[in-house]
Amino acid sequence: MKADALRGHLDALILAVLEKEPLHGYAIIEALSLRSGGELDLPTGTVYPALRRLEAAGHLKSTWATAGGRKRRTYTLSAGGRRALAKQRAEWQVFSSVVDGVLGEA
Amino acid sequence: MKADALRGHLDALILAVLEKEPLHGYAIIEALSLRSGGELDLPTGTVYPALRRLEAAGHLKSTWATAGGRKRRTYTLSAGGRRALAKQRAEWQVFSSVVDGVLGEA
C-alpha cells in the first residue's frame, strides 16, 4: 500500500478502534493491524503524533496508568470524538464511492 | 470532502478517465467532475502539475493541438500507464476494504 494513501484517513481509523473501548497507543497499533488483516503496520512515529493531534483537537482524552512496571497513556474517545467519527465515516462513504465511481468505469 | 483525502489517489483517477479516450487537461477536470456527480472540482493547480508528473513517470504522452483558436495539450495513456492504472486499481481495492473493515465495526 502506497505511503500517503492514508493521508486524511488515519484519524478516522484511530477514532474507530477507540469506539468500543479505550486503548493505549501500542494497543491501537496492534488493533489496527489485527482489524486490517495485517495490512496496516503503522510506525509509532505515525501513530503517537496523530494521537497528540486528536487529543489537542478535543477528540480524545488521555490518562496515565502503570501496568506491569510499564507506563501507559490510555486514550478515551470524547463526545466530540464520537461526533467527529460519525462525520468522518460519512465523508469516507462519499469519498470511496466517488473513487469507486471514477475507477469503476472500465 | 477534506483536502488531502485525495493524497495518493489522484493519479489513479486521472489515469482512469484517460483509459477510454485521450483528453486535454481542462477536459480531464470536467470529466472528473461529471463522473463524480460534481463531488470533484479540482483546481488547475492540482491537475496540471499532476499531469506533468504522470508524463515524467512515463504513464502519459502529450501532444499539442489547436482547436478554435485555443491551444490544447492532449494526454494519451501509454502502455506503462495502463499497467500503472491496473496496479493502482488493485491497491485501491485493498485500501478501501481495509478502511471499510476498520470503520465498519460498529
Add this chain to the structure above:
DNA sequence: GGCTATAGGTAGCCACGCTATGTATATGAC
C-alpha cells in the same frame, strides 16, 4: 550479557494537493 516484546516519545524530511496569480482567446450580454 544480549535479544525480543512492550511502551513511550521527538526531530526533521519531503511529496503533493492547494491557493494565488498570471497569460490568452472566444462568445454573448448590455
Add this chain to the structure above:
DNA sequence: GTCATATACATAGCGTGGCTACCTATAGCC
C-alpha cells in the same frame, strides 16, 4: 465597445502530515 464568463494552459510557494530515524526504558528469556 466593454464586461463577464467559459475555455485553456501554467507556475511559485505554502502547509501538512505520514514517514524515517532515532532515543529512552522495563520485563522476560536464553
